[in-house]
Structure formats: C-alpha cells, structure tokens
Amino acid sequence: MTGREAKSSYVFRYFYLMMAAVMIVAAAVIVGLFFTREVVREAQERANLYNLGSAALATDFGRENQSILDLLDRPAAFSGTGTDAGDAIRSGPDARGILSMLSTILTQLQELQNRYQDPQFVATLDRIAKRLEVVSAAVNEGREEAARDAISGLDLAIRQFYRQHLVAADEAYAKTESAATRALSLLGAVVILVAAAFLVTWTVTRRLRSSMARQEAAEAALAESRDRMHRMQKLEALGLLVGGVAHEFNNLLTAILGQAELMLGKSGGDERLSGGLTEIRRAGQQAAALTRQLLAFSRPQPLDTRVVDLGDLIGEFEGMVRTMIGEDIQLTVECADDLDPVELDPGQMQQVILNLAMNARDAMPEGGQLRITTANRESGRRCVVLTVADSGVGMDEATLSRAFEPFFTTKPMGRGTGLGLSTVHGIITAAKGRIRIDSRPGSGTNVEIELPSSPRPADAITLVPPPLEAVGGSETVLVVEDEDQIRAFLKQGLGGLGYRVLTAADAKSGLEQCRAEHLMIDVIVCDVVMPGVNGVEFLEQARRLQPRAAAILMSGYADDVIQSNSAGEMDVPLVRKPFELFTLARLIRERLEQS
C-alpha cells in the first residue's frame, strides 16, 4: 500500500517537475519573443529609413544638382568673360543657396549614418562629400566644365549611394521577415510543446489514477471476499457445534419426554404427580422446539413438503410475527378466502415469513406499517401471491441488486448474518416459486412471492399435533439404539403398550438378534447414527435376514440428512428426535397395518 503510494507520488512529482520546466521554457521564449519584437521593430524602422528617407535625400540631391546644371546652362551667366561668368555664379544667390542646401542634405545623410553606425555606407558617403567639395570649388571658381564634370561624378556617387540603401533596406526587410517567421515558428513550437506536455501529463496522470483506482477496487473486493470467507467459516464452525449440541440434546429430550409420558400414564388419579409430569413434558417440548431452531440454523432441513392453504399457515404464524415486530409496527394480514393450495414445507415457510418480517422490522426503527397479503393470480400459470410490504427506509439500487447475495447485509457487523434473504430465495426457488423485491429509498420495500398453485387439496395443518391415544399391539419390535436412556425408554414404553420388545446397542448385536429370531421380527426401529455400521446399512443387512419386517429410522442429528434421504429411497419413514411415545407407536401401527 505504502509502496504504491510512494511510487505514484514519485511519478506525479516527476511530471509536475516536467510541467514546471515546460512552463519556464515557455515563459523564457515569450520574453525572448518580446525582445525579438523590439529588434524586428528597429530593423523595420531602419529599413524604412534606408528605403524612403535615403530615397528622398537622393532625390533632393539630384534636384539640386540639376539646378546647378541649369544655372551653368543659363547663357547670360556665361556670356561674358570667364571672370564675369564666375562672378555671376558666385554672386548669384541661387548657386550659394543650392550649395548650402546640398551640404545640408549631406549633413542629414551623415547624421542618418551616425545614427545606425552602419559601416557599409562610409566609403560612399565620403565620396559624396569629396565630390560635393569638388563641385563647390568648381562653381566657386567659375570653372564651368569642371563643374559639369564634378556634378556628373556627384550624380554617380549619389545613385550608387541610393542603390546601396535599397540593398540595405532589402536586407533589413528580409531580416525582419525571417526574424518574424522565426519568432512565429518558435512561438508555434512552444505552444505545441506546452500542449503536448499537458496532453501527455494529463493522459498519464489519468491512466495512473484509473489503474490505481482499479487496483484499489480489486483489493477491496479481495478484502471483502476474505471477509465473507471468514464469516462463512465462522458460520460453518458454529453450525457444526450447534448441530452436535442439538443432537445430544435431542437424545436426552427423547428420554426425558418419554419417561415423563410413561410416568404420566402410570400416575393414575394423582393430580399432584400428573401436574408436575405435565410441566416436565411442556418444558421438554419447549426445549425440543429450541433444538429444532438450532438445527434449522446449522443446516437446511430435508423438505417436508405438504399441500397447504397459505392463508391458514400465515394465520398460524401471525402471533409469532406480531410478537417479533413489536408494538410500534402495525401489522395487517389480508388473506383471500378462496386461496389455492400450494405445496411447501410449512417449517420453511415459517422461516421465510419470519425472515421477511425481521427485515421489515429493522427497516422501520421508528415504527410503521407491515402488510402481509395473499391472493390468487393468473400469470401464465395459476399461482398464489404472498406480499410482504413495509413502510420502512427502503433500499437504493446498489443494495437492491445485491439483496439476495449470501452474506450481503446492511446491518451492522455482528447483527444479522446476511443469510436471511438468500435463504428465503433458496426456499422459494426450491418450492418452484419466484421472488421479487421492489424498493426505493424512503418509500418502503415490497416483497412479492409467487408460488405455483397445487391441484391437490390442502392438508390440515397441525403444527401442534393433537394428543393421541397411544396405540398398542402384540407384535415383536427390535429396537437398535446406542443411547442407553432411549433404548431403555423404548423398551419400557413399547413393552407397556403390549409389544414384545427386543433391544440391541449396536448393529452387530442387532443382526445377531435378527438371526436368532428367525422371521419373527415384525418391526425394526433403528437409530441412523450409530458407532460402526450406521442405521441405513444395518437395515439393508437386517432386511435380508428379516424380509417381512417393517422398518422405522430415528434421527436427532442434522448430518443424518444423507442417510435419511437414502432411507427415503428405501421407503423407510424417519422419526425426528425428540419424539413422544405415541408418535412412534402410531407410526409402528401404521407400518404394521400396511404390511
């Protein structure tokens, strides 16, 4: 964790450094461009002066030269003697004016030259100055030919000078142009550089972040699955423990209940004795119910499917639900009158309704309304719809989508196993039904369960069986049971009902009994879990010796499931411990009657 953070922060720092460097470079280039702009501006100014300024000065020069030539051409000026002509030129205001104008222009040119310190015009400018002196001298001395000659020389120097300025202007323009182009391309390069750096940094940072997020998500998922596995292991261990304890308790309870029953039968009219024994029996029955619950928690029970009226079933649970949800929640139960029968395990249905009611209660800590309704529905197939609706906090979509996941719970750690809804789902699916949850945060939760209608008529529901007369008989019963107390209870109880009772503590002695009592055993009552050969295997062997004998298995342990399933295949009924004597006696009678 820390390693990854260190790595990523190093990478980020590196990129931030790069970005900073790019920004500094960009700033430097922009400052540089500012100065370049200054240089370009100056060069442009110089170019303009070379081009326009010097052109104007050259034109002035040319015009003044022409004026002097005009002066020289004036016939009057040179009509007289040389001296007169010289006087005329010298005394003429024009000649002096023009010459002084020429020297003014020359001074301007020299100033222009000084201003830019450009060495390339020095020689030409000197030549112009020298030739102007020659012109001046010739004019002042009145030497007409020399003056003309000097002026043509001056003209040449000026034309050269002018062209030279044009060349310089060309160069300056080209320089400003190339500098501007360079500056522009540099600026473009910097813009591209900055943009590319930004893009790269942005992309890499984003990728890095998303990959880090992915890694974090994966780690979270791993932690969650580890957590889930941990919880599962805990539950498994707990289930194992609870199953073992329940098994032991069931054996003990069978003995307690059996003995209490036997003594109740023998109590005669002694009310004090029978009152105490009834209390013992009630306490034993309550303890038996408790162990059943413990077993239900530890492992799913084999399906005890019956055809029932759902309305009746709910009527049976209503009191329990009401007690569980408390007084703050108002419970409404609405059941349709002509409800179709459905096939299900009433015990499991109880689990479903209690689970849903518990969830509803937890969703309404401040109280509210819980509605349980049933109705027939025709949607492709005929079915019965059970709705459990609460006015609680509801669920968001993320929670809703995971609601059926095993071990997914919104309840605080330690409260709730996260198994409730998944168990419900499993039960409903096993019963070929469908379950749907509608919920939105703040607007309650609506659970809808669809169960297929059964064509068979409903059985009467007897969660608490009515007290029955213990039915007796005179046939021979072999009891194979490793628990001494239960064996003793059965020998006493069944013997009391008139049966001839043989007992065996394990399979081996049981088989010996079978061999000894050739074809004389009518019923074999056998425990499923025994040391060595188990009940199912024992029955297979015993039936070879006693093919006529009916068989009944007894079980007090969740792990007997497999054995009891194979017992079901063998068409052997299973009695779950703890049982009361008359239950077993009735079953024995049934089996005897059938055979």
Next chain:
Amino acid sequence: MKANLMDYRNRARTGPLWSLITVVVLSATILACGDGFENGKPGLIRIGVLPDQSRQSLISEYSPLIRYLIETTSLDIELVIPDGYQQLLDDFHSGRLDMANFGGLTFTQAESRSGAEPLIMRDVDLRFTSCFITRSSSDRRSVSQFEGRDFAFGPRLSTSGHLMPRHFLTKAGIDPERFFSSVHYSAGHDETTFWVRDGRVALGVTNCVILGSLFAARQVTENDVRIVETTPAYPNYVWAVQESMRPSVKILLRDAFLALDARNPEHRSLLQHLGAGEYMPARRGDFEDVRIAAATQSSLEASDRK
C-alpha cells in the same frame, strides 16, 4: 549496479533542467546570431568568372581588375577560371569560390542552389534588352500584329535570345507556340537576324547589343531589318559572393568596385576594358524577372522531357 541506478535517477531528475538550459541557450543563439561583425584579416579570396571566352582572353580581361582589387582592398585575391558553366556553379556551391561573375540565368541557379548573394554589377548589366525585329518592308508596328506568322528565337539556352523574350511574351499574354504559326530556334543572335533579313521568318528576337554590332559592321542595314519592339530591361551579369562571407569583406570588395571613377584615367581604362561605364550595387530584387523566367523554363523543359 546500485551506483548505475543512482546515476540513472539523477539523470532522470535533471532531465527537465537540461532541456530547459538547452532551449534557453538555443533561443539565445537564434536571437543573437547574424549580428556579428568580425575583425581580423580574412584568408585568400578566390574569384571565379563565367567561362564564355577562351581561357587566355579571360585571363587578360580580368587580370587588371584583380590587380586593382588587391591594391584597393589589401586582400589576397586569386583568379580562378573554371572549365565550364557547370564547373563554376559546382565550385561556388562547394565553397571553393568566394566570389564569382555569373550570367543572369547562372546567377539564379547559384542563388537557389547555394544562396549566392548579388554584390555588384556594371551599369550595362542592369539594363540588358532584347529586340524584336522584322524586315524593313513590313508595315506591322507591334509584336501583337504578327499573329499566325513564322517566328524565331535565338539559341534555346540564351538568356537574351530565348529565356527573357519568352518570359516577356508570356507576361504579355502571348504563348509563342499558339500565337505564331511556327517557332524556330537559331544557333546564334546573328543567325536570327539573317533569317529575318532573308524572309525565312516574319519576326525574330535577338540581343540588342549584338544587333547593334551587326549594324555597325554593316552585315545588315536599316533597309534590311527594323526593330519592332524592345523588351523591358533585365539584368544579365552580376558579381555575387557567398552569403556567409564576412560583412566587412563584402563591403571592402563592393566599395572597391563603386570607387571606380571614369574621370580617373587609370580607372577609365579598366572600366573600358571591362565594358563598364560604372558599377552599381546589385539587389536580389533585380533578378525577379530572370528568376521567374528560369523557373518557367525549367518547368517547361521538365514537361518536355516527359
């Protein structure tokens, strides 16, 4: 191994710094370059000339100029006579020549290939012209009136006999191959003139200087041929230098040419020897027409070869 890793890390960390320094130095160099004006005596200056005459006559024509330049500039200067036009261009391109006297077309080639910089040219070089001529008996007064007639250029590779006349015709909207009924190329400017005189073509174009010399030699008379039109002036010869030449040396050489003054007797004989009245600074812009004409010509030749 550990030390290597450390080195690598250090390098990676200083990477941005180095790139920053590099870019700053680079931009400073770019901004600063080109303004240097070095001092100190340059090495030998080698000057090449266009080999349009025999070696001996070239040496005798240019030797006085070289002597004058050495005297005036105090530079070490050497005259180089190449074996041909291509040799001149190659030597200039490879840097074996510091300065060269090019024709109009060869200058534009040297300019595009090696960045030759025009320095100085004769007054006559600035105003070269070509003359469109016809028989004196013809009553047509302009080239545009010769539509559908026979026409003759000078040699294909001649600047004044073909390149520039074609350029100015095209500029005036005349495509010779479409405008005239037939277009011929002569072997020389004199031949073009004779073709016109003999009536083999109705119109021809020739070097005005050579035409003048033909008139002077009475090989043709005003009764035979008459000038119909003259092309605008175009530059034809130029002294060019390497662009990389020191500015101080460029100025020295140019000023030496500019200082030539016909009123100075020594200078006058040198100028006459070189066929110049005076020298003028040369501009790149002077060669715009030649450049366009050369580009058109080369693209035409390229399409002809296809």
